[in-house]
Amino acid sequence: MSSSCSRCCDEKCASKVPIFFGLSQEDLKRVVSLIVRKEYEKDEILVLKGSNLEGLIIVSKGRVKAFRDTLEGREQILYIFSEGDFFGEKNLLQNRDVTYTVQALEKTHICMIKKVDFHQLFRTNPDIGLKVLQELCNRLYHLENALESIGSRSVEARINSVLLDFAHKFGQTHPQGIMIELPLSREGIANYIGLTRETVSRKMSLLQEEGIIKMVGHKKVIILNKEALDQPVI
Amino acid sequence: MSSSCSRCCDEKCASKVPIFFGLSQEDLKRVVSLIVRKEYEKDEILVLKGSNLEGLIIVSKGRVKAFRDTLEGREQILYIFSEGDFFGEKNLLQNRDVTYTVQALEKTHICMIKKVDFHQLFRTNPDIGLKVLQELCNRLYHLENALESIGSRSVEARINSVLLDFAHKFGQTHPQGIMIELPLSREGIANYIGLTRETVSRKMSLLQEEGIIKMVGHKKVIILNKEALDQPVI
DNA sequence: CGTTCGATTGATGTCAGTCAACCCGAGTGG
DNA sequence: CCACTCGGGTTGACTGACATCAATCGAACG
Numbered sequence: 001m002s003s004s005c006s007r008c009c010d011e012k013c014a015s016k017v018p019i020f021f022g023l024s025q026e027d028l029k030r031v032v033s034l035i036v037r038k039e040y041e042k043d044e045i046l047v048l049k050g051s052n053l054e055g056l057i058i059v060s061k062g063r064v065k066a067f068r069d070t071l072e073g074r075e076q077i078l079y080i081f082s083e084g085d086f087f088g089e090k091n092l093l094q095n096r097d098v099t100y101t102v103q104a105l106e107k108t109h110i111c112m113i114k115k116v117d118f119h120q121l122f123r124t125n126p127d128i129g130l131k132v133l134q135e136l137c138n139r140l141y142h143l144e145n146a147l148e149s150i151g152s153r154s155v156e157a158r159i160n161s162v163l164l165d166f167a168h169k170f171g172q173t174h175p176q177g178i179m180i181e182l183p184l185s186r187e188g189i190a191n192y193i194g195l196t197r198e199t200v201s202r203k204m205s206l207l208q209e210e211g212i213i214k215m216v217g218h219k220k221v222i223i224l225n226k227e228a229l230d231q232p233v234i
Numbered sequence: 235m236s237s238s239c240s241r242c243c244d245e246k247c248a249s250k251v252p253i254f255f256g257l258s259q260e261d262l263k264r265v266v267s268l269i270v271r272k273e274y275e276k277d278e279i280l281v282l283k284g285s286n287l288e289g290l291i292i293v294s295k296g297r298v299k300a301f302r303d304t305l306e307g308r309e310q311i312l313y314i315f316s317e318g319d320f321f322g323e324k325n326l327l328q329n330r331d332v333t334y335t336v337q338a339l340e341k342t343h344i345c346m347i348k349k350v351d352f353h354q355l356f357r358t359n360p361d362i363g364l365k366v367l368q369e370l371c372n373r374l375y376h377l378e379n380a381l382e383s384i385g386s387r388s389v390e391a392r393i394n395s396v397l398l399d400f401a402h403k404f405g406q407t408h409p410q411g412i413m414i415e416l417p418l419s420r421e422g423i424a425n426y427i428g429l430t431r432e433t434v435s436r437k438m439s440l441l442q443e444e445g446i447i448k449m450v451g452h453k454k455v456i457i458l459n460k461e462a463l464d465q466p467v468i
Numbered sequence: 469c470g471t472t473c474g475a476t477t478g479a480t481g482t483c484a485g486t487c488a489a490c491c492c493g494a495g496t497g498g
Numbered sequence: 499c500c501a502c503t504c505g506g507g508t509t510g511a512c513t514g515a516c517a518t519c520a521a522t523c524g525a526a527c528g
Contacts, residue, residue, distance in 0.1 A: 068382055071391060076382045090371045093364065099375060129363050130327065136370045137324045143377040144333060148302050148310045150384050151428035155516075157305060186475060194385035196517060201476055217525065218475065389484070420507065433484060435508055451493080452507065 014111070016084050017058050019131040027125060034117040039109050040064075046102040046110065047088070053098050055114040058086040062108030063183045066100040067191070077192040079139075080105070080183050082169065089132065092118060105183050150194055158193040159203045160229040163213065167223055176214065178223040186218075248345070250318050251292050253365040261359060268351040272344050274298075280336040280344065281322070287332050289348040292320045296342025297417045300334040301425065311426040313376075314339070314417050316403065323366065326352060339417050384428050392427040393437045394463040397447065401457055410448065412457040420452075 014020050014031050023031065037060075040046055046064060047053055059081050066079040066087060078100055081087055090096045092115060113121070122129055149161040163180070171178040182189075186204075187197040204221075207213045212229065214222045223229065248254050248265050257265065271294075274280055280298060281287055293315050300313040300321060312334055315321055324330045326349060347355070356363055383395040397414075405412040416423070420438075421431040438455075441447045446463065448456040457463065 068378075070382060070386050072386060072388055074386070076385045078378050078381060090375065093368050094371060096371075096375075099378060126360055126363070129360070129367065133363065133367055133370065134327050136367065136374065137328060137330075140370065140374060140377065141324065141330075141333060143374065143381060144302075144312050147312060147377060147381055147384065148304060150381065151310045152304050152306060152308070154306060197475080198477085198518080199516060202516095205476075430485060431507080432486085432509085436484090439508075 016060065017086065018084060019086065019128055019135060021131070022127065023125065031113070031121065034113055034121070035111045036114070037109065037111055039107070040104040042104055042106050044104045046104060046108075047098050049099065049101040050097050053088045053091045055088060055112045056086055056092055056118055057088045057102075058111045058113075059083055060109045060111050063105045064102050064108055065105055065184070065188070066102045068100050075191045076194070077184070077188065078143075080169070080192075082183075086135070089136065091115070105188075155195060155199065155203060158195065159200065159207070162189060162193050163207075163221070163223065164226070164229050166221075167226070171223070174222055176222050176224055178226065179216075180221045180223065182219050182221060250294065251320065252318060253320065253362060253369060255365070256361065257359065265347070265355065268347050268355070269345045270348070272346065274338040274342045274344070276338055276340050278338045280338060280342075281332050283333065283335040284331050287322045287325045289322060289346045290320055290326055290352055291322045291336075292345045292347075293317055294343045294345050297339045298336050298342055299339055299418070299422070300336045302334050309425045310428070311418070311422065313373075314403070314426075316417075320369070323370065325349070389429060389433065389437060392429065393434065393441070396423060396427050397441075397455070397457065398460070398463050400455075401460070405457070408456055410456050410458055412460065413450075414455045414457065416453050416455060 014028055014035065020028065020031060036055075040062075046057065049068060061083060063080060063082045065077050066081065067075040067077040070076050079085075079087070081102075087102065088098070091098060145161070149158050152158065166180045166182065167178045170183065171180050173179075184192060185197075186200045190197045190200045193200075204213065204215065208215055210228075212223070212225045214224055216222060248262055248269065254262065254265060270289075274296075280291070283302060295317060297314060297316045299311050300315065301309040301311040304310050313319075313321070315336075321336065322332070325332060379395070383392050386392065400414045400416065401412045404417065405414050407413075418426060419431075420434050423429075424431045424434045427434075438447065438449065442449055444462070446457070446459045448458055450456060
């Protein structure tokens with residue numbers, strides 16, 4: 001837990017996280033000393049909806065999904081958190097229970113800062129509060145966009161927007177366009193945008209036929225024509 | 235603008251707003267001195283998507299809707315803000331343009347605090363930052379719920395959840411149940427939950443036939459059986 | 469090479485959207 | 499006080515797109 005390697009990882013973790021950008025060396029060291037690390041295997045549950053979380057959790061490696069079970073029995077995926085993202089902020093300030101279940105999509109490392117420690121940090125470094133505020137604004141922005149595109153009745157628009165979203169978050173430049181390592185299965189994508197896996201499958205096949213994307217196996221996609229995805233679909 | 239009446243209204247305004255709860259008398263007075271008031275008639279636009287907003291806007295009387303125009307030409311309503319709610323926070327901290335258009339649903343009074351003034355206030359009263367943080371968490375919570383219910387394919391679930399939402403925000407106790415003064419027309423409700431006005435109409439008629447709600451004119455609804463709306467709908 | 473689980477494809481049914489007609493209540497003017 | 503008008507709300511018939519069910523495929527792993 002406190003070997004020199006994990007410590008170095010901690011520092012890397014802390015410095016990767018936007019909310020700690022701009023901290024002095026000493027402050028950063030203090031943050032690192034407060035961090036508790038943990039690892040999760042694929043499919044492991046990090047937190048369960050309705051449980052009480054003892055702190056703020058920052059993803060330092062890997063990807064997780066945050067979702068709720070709908071009344072119909074589906075999962076509604078709300079967020080995909082990856083390197084540098086954090087969650088658990090609602091519990092930090094208010095004494096709310098977690099409002100979603102978080103599950104690892106792959107092997108994942110996290111850092112946790114306990115509630116009391118964060119409060120302490122917050123008091124001595126008001127800038128961190130500002131950073132958190134900004135990050136929450138970003139998340140609001142993300143959700144507003146998601147709501148707009150899901151509220152949109154056009155299924156194509158939803159698919160396009162989720163592909164662009166993934167390209168933005170996980171895309172790598174590639175000779176033919178943008179290569180995405182998909183964080184979710186077809187079913188996962190379906191649960192993200194409120195469709196069935198079959199429909200997602202069909203629509204993605206269509207996009208491939210049209211030469212807009214190219215599937216590489218099932219877990220990778222190359223976006224060949226990004227502009228086409230941005231076009232308004234009626 | 236600074237007659238004794240409007241001043242008294244200002245104080246009422248400031249004290250009604252959760253983010254100013256817990257301020258000392260002097261601080262409250264300072265806030266009041268910074269407030270600029272404005273009034274809007276029904277249907278007037280308060281801010282236009284993409285424009286730049288000079289400050290934080292607090293609704294002190296009336297109701298407004300925040301929406302975006304979708305690619306399909308529909309409005310996607312994101313929020314209904316009423317007494318005590320604020321918006322414009324994204325512009326306050328980051329230099330983002332407004333991400334939605336805000337329009338008055340009825341005659342509305344607002345208070346505005348300029349960006350610089352707010353920053354000043356923020357520096358001398360860090361607690362306000364915490365309050366804003368909490369409020370943003372609430373809004374995240376609201377959007378997550380909205381996403382869950384819109385993402386849900388069940389149309390009934392969407393209608394039920396918007397009715398419960400309105401009951402929570404605008405409901406008055408009534409001998410027969412909860413009376414709601416609807417902030418939106420059928421079309422508005424449809425735009426809120428991603429349906430058509432006809433479907434909203436049909437489903438609400440159904441709910442009335444089942445004895446779960448009762449419509450009073452077109453603008454009021456009494457919820458007779460709140461529990462039924464909470465039931466999982468397949 | 470075989471097994472397994474996810475992805476795809478096909479056939480069918482259902483339900484919300486669309487278009488169109490009609491209703492109703494509020495406001496207006498005779 | 500009633501007739502008229504107008505805009506939102508309701509209702510009906512039809513259509514089409516997505517869900518559903520079922521069969522098949524195929525990639526990834528041992």
